[in-house]
Amino acid sequence: MDLLLVEKTLLGLFFAIIIATIFSKLRGKKFKLPPGPIPVPIFGNWLQVGDDLNHRNLTDYAKKFGEIFLLRMGQRNLVVVSSPDHAKDVLHTQGVEFGSRTRNVVFDIFTGKGQDMVFTIYGEHWRKMRRIMTVPFFTNKVVQRNRSGWEAEAEAVVEDVKKNPEASRNGIVLRRRLQLMMYNNMYRMMFDRRFESEEDALYLKLRALNAERSRLSQSFEYNYGDFIPILRPFLKGYLKVCKEVKEKRLQLFKEYFVDERKKLASTKGGENDGLKCAIDHVLEAQEKGEINEDNVLYIVENINVAAIETTLWSIEWGIAELINHPEIQQKLRTEMDTILGPGVQITEPDTTKLPYLQAVIKETLRLRMAIPLLVPHMNLHDAKLHGYDIPAESKILVNAWWLANNPAHWKKPEEFRPERFLEEEANVETSGNDFRYLPFGAGRRSCPGIILAMPIIGITLGRLVQNFEMLPPPGQDKIDTTEKAGQFSLQILKHSTVVLKPPRSF
Ligand code: HEM
Numbered sequence: 001m002d003l004l005l006v007e008k009t010l011l012g013l014f015f016a017i018i019i020a021t022i023f024s025k026l027r028g029k030k031f032k033l034p035p036g037p038i039p040v041p042i043f044g045n046w047l048q049v050g051d052d053l054n055h056r057n058l059t060d061y062a063k064k065f066g067e068i069f070l071l072r073m074g075q076r077n078l079v080v081v082s083s084p085d086h087a088k089d090v091l092h093t094q095g096v097e098f099g100s101r102t103r104n105v106v107f108d109i110f111t112g113k114g115q116d117m118v119f120t121i122y123g124e125h126w127r128k129m130r131r132i133m134t135v136p137f138f139t140n141k142v143v144q145r146n147r148s149g150w151e152a153e154a155e156a157v158v159e160d161v162k163k164n165p166e167a168s169r170n171g172i173v174l175r176r177r178l179q180l181m182m183y184n185n186m187y188r189m190m191f192d193r194r195f196e197s198e199e200d201a202l203y204l205k206l207r208a209l210n211a212e213r214s215r216l217s218q219s220f221e222y223n224y225g226d227f228i229p230i231l232r233p234f235l236k237g238y239l240k241v242c243k244e245v246k247e248k249r250l251q252l253f254k255e256y257f258v259d260e261r262k263k264l265a266s267t268k269g270g271e272n273d274g275l276k277c278a279i280d281h282v283l284e285a286q287e288k289g290e291i292n293e294d295n296v297l298y299i300v301e302n303i304n305v306a307a308i309e310t311t312l313w314s315i316e317w318g319i320a321e322l323i324n325h326p327e328i329q330q331k332l333r334t335e336m337d338t339i340l341g342p343g344v345q346i347t348e349p350d351t352t353k354l355p356y357l358q359a360v361i362k363e364t365l366r367l368r369m370a371i372p373l374l375v376p377h378m379n380l381h382d383a384k385l386h387g388y389d390i391p392a393e394s395k396i397l398v399n400a401w402w403l404a405n406n407p408a409h410w411k412k413p414e415e416f417r418p419e420r421f422l423e424e425e426a427n428v429e430t431s432g433n434d435f436r437y438l439p440f441g442a443g444r445r446s447c448p449g450i451i452l453a454m455p456i457i458g459i460t461l462g463r464l465v466q467n468f469e470m471l472p473p474p475g476q477d478k479i480d481t482t483e484k485a486g487q488f489s490l491q492i493l494k495h496s497t498v499v500l501k502p503p504r505s506f
Contacts, residue, residue, distance in 0.1 A: 044072025054485035074227025084435035136278035351458030372401030
């Protein structure tokens with residue numbers, strides 16, 4: 001470290017102490033801040049609460065400090081809300097005020113300072129991006145255009161499993177094949193492209209870059225530079241790696257997918273309107289001058305981040321719960337046999353005609369919520385929430401997992417019991433009609449991908465249950481469902497081996 005840097009650091013620390021002192025004075029006087037642990041200068045509550053602010057730890061704090069509390073993470077304010085009423089206020093009643101997203105140095109790199117849609121602040125740019133993305137991605141017409149592709153991909157999984165003798169003996173890590181399926185579902189939709197196998201070189205490259213992007217953006221490693229801005233110079237090396245990954249990734253999207261599609265469109269001359277894939281619509285918006293080339297690439301980036309793994313985790317959790325509850329697996333199989341007829345393979349329109357399948361999916365998304373704290377929200381300006389002052393640019397987390405797992409609101413929430421959604425919770429939908437249950441959020445920033453995710457999960461779980469008896473691996477009576485909880489996700493820790501018994505003969 002050179003001398004200048006030390007000097008700057010000390011100077012910065014000095015100012016940080018002054019700011020922290022002013023802040024703590026303000027806390028006592030002007031602002032009525034939400035309750036929370038007493039912060040210390042510079043670090044705030046960071047040293048007390050640590051980095052791992054997952055949904056379970058935040059639930060423990062909610063029990064201590066209440067349904068709304070404030071943590072000072074260095075110079076950043078983190079407000080956590082943990083009741084349906086507060087969630088309604090943040091997502092719906094004050095949806096505009098709290099409709100922005102927090103950014104930090106790392107997200108700024110991966111999103112080109114908010115040139116995307118998922119991580120941009122609430123305003124003109126977000127509205128434009130959401131409008132442009134709706135027609136290619138988020139309508140029922142898109143579902144109808146893509147459903148045969150999703151059905152074909154699920155069928156390909158079933159066929160591959162049937163061909164693999166290991167599947168019925170010692171079992172296989174089914175997740176790997178399902179991951180390829182999810183990439184194919186999304187790449188068919190975006191670019192009319194698919195990857196032949198798990199060994200496809202382009203697929204491997206793409207998957208590795210996506211994984212690296214997730215790791216870098218979700219890591220705790222850069223928190224110190226984010227929470228204490230004056231320490232940012234020490235993040236130089238980390239940010240350099242982020243920039244490299246971001247550039248490689250956008251270049252790959254451009255070279256192998258977007259440019260390829262442009263070439264194809266120019267040779268075909270724009271006929272075949274009905275066969276357009278999502279990127280064609282996005283490129284049209286670019287041609288009209290509504291967005292630039294970077295925006296196009298960030299749309300591709302957002303779909304890679306938001307659509308593939310979230311849906312995959314949910315399918316993986318669903319499989320684990322069905323294996324650990326064989327009676328539920330059998331009940332689902334019987335429902336499909338009865339309503340569709342034995343051997344009639346489930347298709348997209350069937351998914352909504354099977355109440356027990358819907359209940360199994362809802363229960364999976366409740367107990368094993370893929371994005372348990374939603375994507376962090378932010379208020380651009382000073383705001384009020386249930387009588388408390390929320391300083392501008394606070395990060396707002398809605399603990400959606402706790403809302404859906406709080407015994408004060410749910411009967412035995414720790415039990416995996418799909419029947420609850422046919423009995424006492426029959427009116428609760430995934431779309432956010434009840435603020436106790438928000439697997440896709442609610443309001444302006446809620447997940448537009450719900451329209452795709454629900455049928456994809458339904459087709460995939462449905463086909464697996466129709467064609468196989470899914471069991472834990474030999475010597476185990478259950479699948480290990482230990483959670484890997486991060487800042488943004490709730491995944492299964494171990495990608496378990498699953499036994500898939502020979503296809504039932506019809
Ligand atoms: C089971 C699968 C999925 C789950 C559980 C899920 C969940 C969520 C959640 C919780 C949010 C944030 C809501 C908020 O902050 O209030 C979100 C945002 C988003 N999701 Fe999903 N999602 C899934 C699948 C998808 C798919 C398949 C797509 C696209 C094809 C998608 C696209 C998006 C986008 C673009 C946003 C950002 C919306 C905005 O900021 O305005 N998601 N999702």
